Amino acid sequence: MSKRDRLSGNEAVATAIRQIDPDVIAAFPITPSTEIPQYISSFKAEGLIGTEFVTVESEHSAMSACIGASAAGARAMTATSSAGMALMYELLYVAASDRLPIVMAAVNRALSGPININADHSDSMGARDSGWIQIYSENAQEAYDNMLMAHRIAEHPDVMLPVMICQDGFITSHAVENVVIEDDSFVKGFVGEYRPEKYLLNPDEPLGVGPYSVSIFYMEIKRQQFEAMSKARAVIAQVSADFTAQTGREYGMLEKYRMDGAELAILIMSSAAGTGKDAVDILRAKGVKAGLVKLRVFRPFPAEDVAEALGGLKALGIMDRSDGFSACGGPLGAEVRAALYGKADGIRTINYIYGLGGRDMRTEDFEHIFGELAAMRDGGEAPDCRYQGVRE
Amino acid sequence: MAYNTYSLKEAANRPERLVAGHRMCAGCGGPVAVRAVLRALRPEDRAVACVATSCLEVSSCTYPYTSWRDSFLHTAFENAAASASGVEAACAALRRRGKIEDEYKIITFGGDGGTYDIGFQSLSGAMERGTDMVYVCYDNEAYMNTGIQRSSSTPAFADTTTSATGPKSAGKPQYKKDLTKIMAAHHIPYVAQTTFIGNFKDIHRKSETAIYTAGPAFLNVLAPCPRGWRYEASDLMEICKAAVESCVWPLFEVVDGEWILNYEPKKKLPVTDYLRLQGRFKHLFEPGKEDILEAIQDDIDQRWEELKALCDMA
Ligand SMILES: Cc1ncc(C[n+]2csc(CCOP(=O)(O)OP(=O)(O)O)c2C)c(N)n1
Ligand code: SF4
Ligand SMILES: [Mg+2]
Numbered sequence A: 001m002s003k004r005d006r007l008s009g010n011e012a013v014a015t016a017i018r019q020i021d022p023d024v025i026a027a028f029p030i031t032p033s034t035e036i037p038q039y040i041s042s043f044k045a046e047g048l049i050g051t052e053f054v055t056v057e058s059e060h061s062a063m064s065a066c067i068g069a070s071a072a073g074a075r076a077m078t079a080t081s082s083a084g085m086a087l088m089y090e091l092l093y094v095a096a097s098d099r100l101p102i103v104m105a106a107v108n109r110a111l112s113g114p115i116n117i118n119a120d121h122s123d124s125m126g127a128r129d130s131g132w133i134q135i136y137s138e139n140a141q142e143a144y145d146n147m148l149m150a151h152r153i154a155e156h157p158d159v160m161l162p163v164m165i166c167q168d169g170f171i172t173s174h175a176v177e178n179v180v181i182e183d184d185s186f187v188k189g190f191v192g193e194y195r196p197e198k199y200l201l202n203p204d205e206p207l208g209v210g211p212y213s214v215s216i217f218y219m220e221i222k223r224q225q226f227e228a229m230s231k232a233r234a235v236i237a238q239v240s241a242d243f244t245a246q247t248g249r250e251y252g253m254l255e256k257y258r259m260d261g262a263e264l265a266i267l268i269m270s271s272a273a274g275t276g277k278d279a280v281d282i283l284r285a286k287g288v289k290a291g292l293v294k295l296r297v298f299r300p301f302p303a304e305d306v307a308e309a310l311g312g313l314k315a316l317g318i319m320d321r322s323d324g325f326s327a328c329g330g331p332l333g334a335e336v337r338a339a340l341y342g343k344a345d346g347i348r349t350i351n352y353i354y355g356l357g358g359r360d361m362r363t364e365d366f367e368h369i370f371g372e373l374a375a376m377r378d379g380g381e382a383p384d385c386r387y388q389g390v391r392e
Numbered sequence B: 001m002a003y004n005t006y007s008l009k010e011a012a013n014r015p016e017r018l019v020a021g022h023r024m025c026a027g028c029g030g031p032v033a034v035r036a037v038l039r040a041l042r043p044e045d046r047a048v049a050c051v052a053t054s055c056l057e058v059s060s061c062t063y064p065y066t067s068w069r070d071s072f073l074h075t076a077f078e079n080a081a082a083s084a085s086g087v088e089a090a091c092a093a094l095r096r097r098g099k100i101e102d103e104y105k106i107i108t109f110g111g112d113g114g115t116y117d118i119g120f121q122s123l124s125g126a127m128e129r130g131t132d133m134v135y136v137c138y139d140n141e142a143y144m145n146t147g148i149q150r151s152s153s154t155p156a157f158a159d160t161t162t163s164a165t166g167p168k169s170a171g172k173p174q175y176k177k178d179l180t181k182i183m184a185a186h187h188i189p190y191v192a193q194t195t196f197i198g199n200f201k202d203i204h205r206k207s208e209t210a211i212y213t214a215g216p217a218f219l220n221v222l223a224p225c226p227r228g229w230r231y232e233a234s235d236l237m238e239i240c241k242a243a244v245e246s247c248v249w250p251l252f253e254v255v256d257g258e259w260i261l262n263y264e265p266k267k268k269l270p271v272t273d274y275l276r277l278q279g280r281f282k283h284l285f286e287p288g289k290e291d292i293l294e295a296i297q298d299d300i301d302q303r304w305e306e307l308k309a310l311c312d313m314a
Helices: A009-020 A035-045 A059-072 A082-097 A122-126 A140-154 A184-191 A215-247 A272-285 A303-310 A331-340 A363-377 B008-013 B029-038 B055-060 B080-096 B112-117 B120-128 B179-184 B201-211 B233-245 B271-275 B279-285 B290-310
Strands: A003-008 A024-026 A052-054 A076-080 A103-108 A133-136 A163-168 A176-181 A254-257 A264-268 A290-295 A297-299 A315-320 A348-353 A385-387 B046-051 B071-073 B104-111 B134-139 B190-194 B217-222 B252-255 B258-261
Touching: A003 A009, A003 A140, A009 A035, A009 A076, A009 A103, A009 A140, A009 A163, A009 A176, A009 A184, A024 A059, A024 B080, A035 A052, A052 A059, A052 B080, A059 A076, A059 A082, A059 B071, A059 B080, A059 B120, A076 A082, A082 A122, A082 A215, A103 A122, A103 A140, A133 A140, A133 A215, A140 A163, A140 A176, A140 A184, A140 A215, A184 A215, A215 A297, A254 A272, A254 A303, A264 A272, A264 A303, A264 A363, A272 A290, A272 A363, A290 A303, A303 A331, A315 A331, A315 A363, A331 A348, A348 A363, B029 B055, B029 B104, B029 B134, B029 B201, B029 B217, B029 B233, B046 B055, B046 B080, B055 B104, B071 B080, B080 B104, B080 B120, B080 B134, B104 B112, B112 B120, B112 B134, B120 B134, B134 B201, B179 B190, B179 B217, B190 B201, B201 B217, B201 B252, B233 B271, B258 B290, B271 B279, B271 B290, B279 B290
Parallel strands: A024 A052, A024 A076, A076 A103, A103 A163, A133 A163, A264 A290, A264 A315, A315 A348, A348 A385, B046 B071, B046 B104, B104 B134, B134 B217, B190 B217
Antiparallel strands: A003 A176, A133 A297, A254 A290, B190 B252, B252 B258
């Protein structure tokens, strides 16, 4: 029997980790994900988990230890944010190219400087090309649910890639909400046992992991990563459908909110989608044909689903919670526009940079954005990209 | 303990765990160190080798080949100890959960760059956490894989590609970091310094002790590099002997906090007898460099006295 509980995003994710009871966790404290290793420590102290908890001296070593553990045949997890993820950067690539199904609880936080502990997506967006699957959560429930699905996606034989489950720092990680928590036995059954095909501790077949690879082999290895990431789309869809069937909670590559008959819409990820939905409701009540698309899966990028969901719109606001400093928009802007090109032409777009370093995004901000989209639909001039909610 | 009955013949007859065909240079101390350490494993015992990016790594596990009979893990340059602690944790968890039966000895190899410098933090962390593994530094006193750049292990006044010699430079201005001592300060069960001497009894015994001591152990192995040090491949053993006889590289161990000097030369060789064998110190034998040679000798003498005091032999 599932039950309702009042939990923060971090508590919800820690609960999922307790239920999954992975073999190894290596983690290092950093706001706002610190609570997760703290919970692990107390679960261990209370005898609730059998996990080996490696209390490393840095996030660099956390990811290194996860790689060692996963290569050895264990189910390995970590949690981090911001500078911690940046410190892991080199090893994120190693984990993905070694095809190790490590799962990370990523609690999104701005990257320095100036140093700031609040939410934005500059940490995980910096790692977007590292070969990790990235799934973004709107609230604590989604963070919990996504965590329950993560291992099945990562460990699927067609995939064998690391997964990060992202939630917004403080806004989601620290706010207490009602969360449906599944039964421990349900989670055990749903997640299943990890049985790696090749691993270091197999006495019958010693294994070399991480060899030096020259040009005549390197590219084939990358091509296989591409293949795995491509296949991950179907696996995510399949695992999500199974989860929906068993819990009734709906998950896909993206969520469409009031998109029927919409002319204007925003595309957004994570917690601000909730505020965006409120704004859509307000505008719909006023007769504005507004809608919202919330992207759940950023890697692999579901280009076809995005083009399908947005096709038929007249104007679109693409909402980036990080700036890539390309001087022409953020990462989501670039990828969404590329997905539309040739598939759903004729939609005018503005790429908004918002919410950096935890800057609030209110319903009024969204209403303002929909106003700009309406003006653009009606032929008005509009910039390709602009910052929302900033003193200029 | 088995090392009391050490026989070179018996050790040499054990099946090699790092097999021929690797691509390290002739006369390189690296593979000699690895084979000597692995030979101390009982043939029936299983091991996982974790190796930092280095000459050893790129030359011994080049896709799709491997020279390692045991499972092998390389992740990066600066984190071999952290990666190994993940393997150790996996081993503990999987054994406890009945998913594997065998015990594994976890042996980590890093060059001096991967150990004294960029990997120092992860090494210190893994040792402090009590990771049950042996960390072996094969110390060739520079970053050889990238073309002989100085490290904090490079001796003072050595000529490297980033401590070049010329009218304004006599080589590396700084003295060598005493890593073995720093590792002893971690208060781990076993720390030792060794190299290739005589019939290899010293390195064999220390490797065996390190491997079969529960908890973390650190071995520092002087492993000369003919390219970086500029000596003939056939002179490897002579160089190691001179390093020990001149007290440049004393043989000692720290067992549960007790410092033990394993060898005291009857007549300490002047350091110049060691330096002269190597092209990297050639510039020190030009006229006018006598004060430098004297400074080097003073440093070696001071370190030797300090070590003897620690070993209660002053
Ligand atoms: C983070 C990082 N920085 C630099 C390098 C380049 N690099 C690879 S091996 C190496 C030097 C290795 O030196 P050492 O550890 O002493 O081993 P050796 O090759 O001398 O045996 C360097 C600088 C790297 N691979 N990773
Ligand atoms: S360059 Fe030196 S350390 Fe590297 S393989 Fe050759 S001899 Fe060994
Ligand atoms: Mg070196």
